[in-house]
Amino acid sequence: MPDTEVDVAFLPSELRETGTAVVVDVLRATTTVTQALAAGYRSVHCAPSIETARTLRGPGRVLAGERHCLPVPDFELGNSPAALEHHDARGGEMVLATTNGTPAIVAAAQRASVVLLGCLLNLDALLTAIPSNTDVTVVCSGTDGRFALEDAYVAGRIVDRLTGDRSDAALAAVCVARAYADALEPLRESADGQLLGSTGQEADIAWCARESVLDLVPQVISNEDSVPVVTIPVRRLEVSKLTI
Amino acid sequence: MPDTEVDVAFLPSELRETGTAVVVDVLRATTTVTQALAAGYRSVHCAPSIETARTLRGPGRVLAGERHCLPVPDFELGNSPAALEHHDARGGEMVLATTNGTPAIVAAAQRASVVLLGCLLNLDALLTAIPSNTDVTVVCSGTDGRFALEDAYVAGRIVDRLTGDRSDAALAAVCVARAYADALEPLRESADGQLLGSTGQEADIAWCARESVLDLVPQVISNEDSVPVVTIPVRRLEVSKLTI
Numbered sequence: 001m002p003d004t005e006v007d008v009a010f011l012p013s014e015l016r017e018t019g020t021a022v023v024v025d026v027l028r029a030t031t032t033v034t035q036a037l038a039a040g041y042r043s044v045h046c047a048p049s050i051e052t053a054r055t056l057r058g059p060g061r062v063l064a065g066e067r068h069c070l071p072v073p074d075f076e077l078g079n080s081p082a083a084l085e086h087h088d089a090r091g092g093e094m095v096l097a098t099t100n101g102t103p104a105i106v107a108a109a110q111r112a113s114v115v116l117l118g119c120l121l122n123l124d125a126l127l128t129a130i131p132s133n134t135d136v137t138v139v140c141s142g143t144d145g146r147f148a149l150e151d152a153y154v155a156g157r158i159v160d161r162l163t164g165d166r167s168d169a170a171l172a173a174v175c176v177a178r179a180y181a182d183a184l185e186p187l188r189e190s191a192d193g194q195l196l197g198s199t200g201q202e203a204d205i206a207w208c209a210r211e212s213v214l215d216l217v218p219q220v221i222s223n224e225d226s227v228p229v230v231t232i233p234v235r236r237l238e239v240s241k242l243t244i
Numbered sequence: 245m246p247d248t249e250v251d252v253a254f255l256p257s258e259l260r261e262t263g264t265a266v267v268v269d270v271l272r273a274t275t276t277v278t279q280a281l282a283a284g285y286r287s288v289h290c291a292p293s294i295e296t297a298r299t300l301r302g303p304g305r306v307l308a309g310e311r312h313c314l315p316v317p318d319f320e321l322g323n324s325p326a327a328l329e330h331h332d333a334r335g336g337e338m339v340l341a342t343t344n345g346t347p348a349i350v351a352a353a354q355r356a357s358v359v360l361l362g363c364l365l366n367l368d369a370l371l372t373a374i375p376s377n378t379d380v381t382v383v384c385s386g387t388d389g390r391f392a393l394e395d396a397y398v399a400g401r402i403v404d405r406l407t408g409d410r411s412d413a414a415l416a417a418v419c420v421a422r423a424y425a426d427a428l429e430p431l432r433e434s435a436d437g438q439l440l441g442s443t444g445q446e447a448d449i450a451w452c453a454r455e456s457v458l459d460l461v462p463q464v465i466s467n468e469d470s471v472p473v474v475t476i477p478v479r480r481l482e483v484s485k486l487t488i
Binding site: 008010011013014143145146147148149150152167168169171172175176178179189190191 | 252254255257258387389390391392393394396411412413415416419420422423433434435
């Protein structure tokens with residue numbers, strides 16, 4: 001049996017057809033989605049743009065996101081995952097629109113059979129959830145179309161624990177991951193980290209650098225009008241049981 | 245005075261406007277061009293395609309290149325730099341067309357003021373030739389639109405010796421370069437290296453992995469009908485002197 005392939009797309013535009021895509025935007029969209037589901041949101045609708053998110057307003061829905069790294073004035077929430085930690089989601093739905101992360105999720109949903117969301121908060125849970133019998137591509141969200149160090153670092157951390165034939169990009173991502181003693185340094189050193197620092201949001205960096213503190217893996221479960229809907233499949237089963 | 249920026253485009257499609265572009269296709273196009281000029285070719289015309297190269301046939305010109313890593317049947321030469329070492333160029337012009345390298349040179353010539361060609365053979369000479377007062381982008385040629393480990397490795401070797409503000413991609417390239425004890429390992433491990441091995445051209449890998457054995461830096465000096473013409477500016481001056 002030939003080995004499965006483990007690949008990394010350093011930008012969403014590099015993504016090819018794949019079995020399982022793991023989307024990473026550690027600063028901050030995939031961290032925000034993971035924390036939102038942990039906080040009790042039933043689902044997160046990942047909008048490709050601020051404008052699309054506005055069209056999805058509705059009862060029981062909360063709009064969240066950022067533009068140029070800052071909250072959108074008419075949205076209820078920004079893109080800070082730390083702000084969601086003690087947030088009362090009341091089982092509602094979040095509509096999230098960010099510059100790089102949610103467009104990457106949209107791109108992945110068009111090219112992969114299974115789309116998972118990864119960050120450092122859920123690293124161990126993610127590695128348990130990735131199917132072992134399909135090709136896997138870790139999709140880095142990048143920053144405004146440019147390579148993002150912090151996503152490449154997390155991609156390398158993931159690839160380093162997967163079996164399979166590694167592509168050139170996967171080998172390089174592992175080099176990046178192994179070059180740092182801990183996650184905080186590459187997150188701080190990255191252009192995204194610098195921007196968070198210069199906009200008074202430095203606390204989010206250390207918050208996003210914590211590893212394996214949440215035992216859940218967000219997954220795209222449907223694609224409504226090209227807006228991927230992300231939830232935790234296991235919780236969905238539990239909810240189904242409760243309604244029987 | 246603000247620092248200049250040092251960036252890496254892991255694929256030609258990522259290249260933005262820049263002061264100096266250093267194009268790298270270590271396996272094998274930029275190595276071939278460097279060796280061709282060392283062998284006495286007056287210039288190398290870098291064609292975006294095999295078809296364009298054919299239209300440039302003419303007296304005193306030699307066609308060289310590859311398709312799918314193998315020589316093109318109606319071309320005089322392939323893309324093996326080793327084969328050029330004892331070749332008698334007789335001061336002629338080479339027309340080169342390769343899958344990844346020459347299109348990358350074409351892309352760089354459209355976006356940078358100064359375009360230099362780099363490989364391992366001319367590493368020291370290249371680092372002396374890169375202007376210190378402009379932004380620098382190392383442009384990796386990649387492999388069929390995908391990230392290429394061997395080019396990222398050489399990019400990291402170059403960036404590691406340049407001063408300036410490093411972009412996220414430049415930081416990552418340095419991680420790749422520092423992860424290997426010598427050049428042969430990443431060149432062999434790369435998809436391009438594997439393909440050369442499987443097509444009986446493994447000897448080219450070790451040949452391309454030798455460092456700083458040629459003291460010359462190919463540079464784009466003109467762009468004739470969107471075909472960059474590469475030569476050694478210093479030698480050109482020497483030739484001019486001789487004709488006085």
